[in-house]
Amino acid sequence: MKKPIVDQNKCDGCGTCIALCPGSFKWNERAKAAGIFPPVEDNDMLETARLACPTEAIVLEDVKD
Numbered sequence: 001m002k003k004p005i006v007d008q009n010k011c012d013g014c015g016t017c018i019a020l021c022p023g024s025f026k027w028n029e030r031a032k033a034a035g036i037f038p039p040v041e042d043n044d045m046l047e048t049a050r051l052a053c054p055t056e057a058i059v060l061e062d063v064k065d
């Protein structure tokens with residue numbers, strides 16, 4: 001399983017990751033994205049979101065199932 005992590009210093013709040021994976025990313029109180037664990041979307045969709053992030057703020061951490 002992957003744990004989605006958002007670097008708060010890099011995220012610019014564009015919302016792309018939340019649009020692509022609404023079950024794995026959410027807004028936080030600072031209008032930036034935050035990862036949800038466990039994620040709802042599969043690894044392929046998480047990777048799609050990671051690659052789509054314009055600021056490369058998303059890290060997918062390996063977690064033992």
Ligand code: SF4
Binds near residue numbers: 014057
């Ligand atoms: S796609 Fe990247 S910059 Fe946009 S909200 Fe998600 S983490 Fe932040």
